[in-house]
Amino acid sequence: MRRRGLVMMLAGLMLAGLMAWHAPAARAQAVRVAGSTTVRPFAQAAAEAYQRAHPGAMVLVTGGGSGEGLRRLLAGEADVAMASRPVTQAERKKLAAMGATRRVVGLDGLAVAVSDEVFHAGVHALSRARIRDIWRGRVTNWKQVGGPDRRILTVGRILGSGTWGVFTQWLWGDGEHARPMVVMESNLFTRNLLTASDQAIGYLPLGWTNEHVHALALATRDGVIHPTAESIRAGRWPMARKLVLWVRPDASAAARDFAEFMASEAARPLLEQAGYLPLKAPSSP
Secondary structure, three states: OHHHHHHHHHHHHHHHHHHHHHHHHHHHHEEEEEEOOOOHHHHHHHHHHHHHHOOOOEEEEEEEOHHHHHHHHHHOOOOEEEEOOOOOHHHHHHHHHHOOEEEEEEEEEEEEEEEHHHHHOOOOEEOHHHHHHHHHOOOOEHHHHOOOOOEOEEEEEOOOOHHHHHHHHHHHOOOOOOOOOEEEOOHHHHHHHHHHOOOEEEEEEHHHOOOOEEEOEEEEOOEEEOOOHHHHHOOOOOOEEEEEEEEOOOOOHHHHHHHHHHOOHHHHHHHHHOOOEOOOOOOOO
16 A cells, blocks of 8 residues: 555656646747737737647737737736737836837728618718717717718727727817717627617728728818728828737747737738738739
């Protein structure tokens, strides 16, 4: 019995030693990416491609919004944070103190969007002042802006998301802002609601619009600006933004390599398939 107990104890110690030896390697290969639901589809596609090219690597991509991704990065709960809005002054100070590095991986433009029914009834462009009036509840029926005789339903994103931050800054600046009637957790949920509704207005990355959810042009004193790749690159579209990765200074080599891959030319097709723009326009053939 004593010998059997000794054998079991030695076996247990050997197993513990093997687990301790393998655990650091597994942790070193796991890359935790969190944050913007706008960047997430691109990051997920990039993770799948990266893992195919590096069979031993594991990349875990989660959403939560830009603010949540930055919070996790600063707390050591993520290696890479995805952000689709500029960081706040408080976040910038913390990121600088940490020594986090910044990688711009693409460009995007937000668009105010409506469904088929509203668009085909005649609403193709709105001014910022009109959009403010809609959000404030001063314009409550689509017929007031040339659309169908239906009440307007405003749809927005959760506070802290990059999409919410860019839209809110453009529409309201740093002042008070009116809350939408419905708040959605992701771009996908927003698009689904706009698709199903005959009265809703919301905002989405341009790449998330489609044949059933239409991006509106912006009416200005100088004419109408359409949300296109050209207007975004030229700086004419006011809701243009950069898609950014923030990487911890103590991130693993795999995490740094994955961030480099997302910013590389090799990942460009995945970025474009997700509906976003590379930093440089494609060269003419």
